[in-house]
Amino acid sequence: MGSHSSGWAHEAFAVFGKDWLLELRTRVALGAVVLFAVTSVVAAGFALAPPSAVAAEVKAALLWVVLFFAAVAGLSRVFVVEEETRTADALRLVVSPAGVFVGKLAFNTVLMWALCAVTVPLFLVLMEASVRSGGLFFTVVLLGSTALACATTAVGAIVAKATMRGALFGVLSFPVALPPLLVSIHATKASWIDDNAWRVATGDLQVLIGFMLVMVPASLLVFEHIWSD
Amino acid sequence: MSWQIELRQVGKFFNDRPVLKGISARVTAPGAWTIVGPNGSGKSTLLRIIAGLLTPSEGEVVYLHNGERLTAQRKRQAVGMVAPDIALYRSLTALENLRFCARARGLKVRDGDLLRLLEQVQLRPRAHDTVATFSTGMVQRLKLLTALVHRPPVLLLDEPGSNLDEAGMYLIREIVREQATQGIVLVATNDTRELDYGEPLVRLGS
Numbered sequence: 001m002g003s004h005s006s007g008w009a010h011e012a013f014a015v016f017g018k019d020w021l022l023e024l025r026t027r028v029a030l031g032a033v034v035l036f037a038v039t040s041v042v043a044a045g046f047a048l049a050p051p052s053a054v055a056a057e058v059k060a061a062l063l064w065v066v067l068f069f070a071a072v073a074g075l076s077r078v079f080v081v082e083e084e085t086r087t088a089d090a091l092r093l094v095v096s097p098a099g100v101f102v103g104k105l106a107f108n109t110v111l112m113w114a115l116c117a118v119t120v121p122l123f124l125v126l127m128e129a130s131v132r133s134g135g136l137f138f139t140v141v142l143l144g145s146t147a148l149a150c151a152t153t154a155v156g157a158i159v160a161k162a163t164m165r166g167a168l169f170g171v172l173s174f175p176v177a178l179p180p181l182l183v184s185i186h187a188t189k190a191s192w193i194d195d196n197a198w199r200v201a202t203g204d205l206q207v208l209i210g211f212m213l214v215m216v217p218a219s220l221l222v223f224e225h226i227w228s229d
Numbered sequence: 230m231s232w233q234i235e236l237r238q239v240g241k242f243f244n245d246r247p248v249l250k251g252i253s254a255r256v257t258a259p260g261a262w263t264i265v266g267p268n269g270s271g272k273s274t275l276l277r278i279i280a281g282l283l284t285p286s287e288g289e290v291v292y293l294h295n296g297e298r299l300t301a302q303r304k305r306q307a308v309g310m311v312a313p314d315i316a317l318y319r320s321l322t323a324l325e326n327l328r329f330c331a332r333a334r335g336l337k338v339r340d341g342d343l344l345r346l347l348e349q350v351q352l353r354p355r356a357h358d359t360v361a362t363f364s365t366g367m368v369q370r371l372k373l374l375t376a377l378v379h380r381p382p383v384l385l386l387d388e389p390g391s392n393l394d395e396a397g398m399y400l401i402r403e404i405v406r407e408q409a410t411q412g413i414v415l416v417a418t419n420d421t422r423e424l425d426y427g428e429p430l431v432r433l434g435s
Contacts, residue, residue, distance in 0.1 A: 007335070014333035018318070018325075025320050086316035089282055090375070093310055094333045096302055229284045 008099035015095060015103025019078070020110075028081075029111055033074030037119040040066045045126030052128045059127050060188040063120070064181055068148060070115055071177075075108045075152040076169045079160035088160075097224045101157065105216070108156075109149040116145045129192055136198055137191035143208040144184030150212050151177040154219035157226055176215075183207045232258040232307070232382045232413055233293040234279065236431075240287030241274055248274050252288070254430050258382060261409035261427030264417040270434030272417035273312065276387050279415065280310045292383070306334065309376035311369070312387035319361040323352055323371050326360060330375040338378075346374055350400060365392035373404060382412035389416060390423050398422060 023029055044062055048054050082088040091100055120141055124131065131137045155172045159165040187204035190197045239252040248271045256262055264272050277283040279290050281304055292299040292307060299307065317326050324343055331338045347353045350370040360368060369392055376384065389401045405426045408414045416426045 010335050011333050014329055017332075018321070018329045021325060022318060022320055085319070086314060087318055089277075089312075089315045090317065090330075092282055093280065093305065093308065093315070094330055096305065099333070 008096050011095045011099025012102035015100055016106045019107040029074040029077060033070040033115045034118055036073045037066050037070040037115055041119055041123045041126060056193045057189045059129050060185045063123050064185050068177060068181055071112060071148045071152045072173055076156045078104045078108055079156050080165060083160050097227045098220055101220055101223045105153045108153045109146055112145040112149040116141050131192055133191045133197035136201055140184055140187040140191060144180060147180035147208050147211050148177055150215045154215060157223050180208055180211050231295055234413060235291040238288035239278060239285045242286045252431060256413055258413045259409055259411055261405055261414035262430035263424060263427050264415060264431045265419060265429055266433030267419060272433055273387050276385050276417045280308055280385050307381055308383045309381035310385040311372045311376045311389055313391055317360045317371060320359055322357050322359050323347060324356045327374055327378060331378045334379045336379055350374055366394060366397050369393055384408045384414045386416045388418055390420055
């Protein structure tokens, strides 16, 4: 047998790889988030005809509401599924709490990016949204979706052992995800209509980065206690 | 290298209901010991506390290596455990389950090494089948491999012979015998066929 290395980076990588392997085989989370998001965007695209008449702030809000609820539908299950299939203890035996959390966070983040890769172009086409600052829009989607992944992963970890986890997840996710949601909507609108989009959205981007810088270490500290017993 | 586990006045309550109270014991490698008692006496709970899966309500479990107390991370690396309520990933194959356990523990392994391990428990022909298609006896053999893949000095077995045929029971006996020559084996059981795996360490419910 090969050599042994220590540290939680390889643990997180192993959890990330295992979760993607399971996801590609079962497609439970991907199916839930993509189906919800695509259905919502297509329905909104037809219902709000002509989309060009819809205000940019309404479109921006609609985009992020769709992404938020898709995240709630799919990303929350990442810890719950380990408890339901009785594999959580196997994971506790081999992986440190930090390794589990970072691995699951990485999985949810990539899942969120995959969701955006499908949903955002479809939204832009169906809602006839013209992007003035492509660079800013890409940055906002990247940071906003990552922040949503951080929020839903943290809340998913907290509610995994609760009995009323479905209701609890919705109740807890809303206040936690509200700050990144609001600034993402504002920055998205700026990238669509403002001439000085980067200047208008600088504060929003700082909030998104700050949110993640606070949320990830705080979640790691709390998760150690939640996960262990 | 000396491995030691000390149980110091360990107690566990679930909603104020005492399951374990004042359990003290000490084991030093090498050797095998049993934790016996009737159903519901707290054998599995005690083993889960020793594994670090449950926190005791009272007392503590201390792992010592050459007299030095182990951290949670080092304790995790030192333990391998098989229990009926610890499941494998049913949508992954036997090889994928084993690969995950090895890599999560930081082992740099090749599939050839893992396939040789599967050969030892007669699962080599089913290496690429998902665990969902396995019989309960085959799952139990794979669980044993996932617990042993990192060659832990401490092996914890909760009712290891459940769902195993004679060949499986023989395999368990061989694993316990070999592990007991170099590390610590703790077996929780009330199966009369498993009582001679080691000296009784704790008798619960008596």
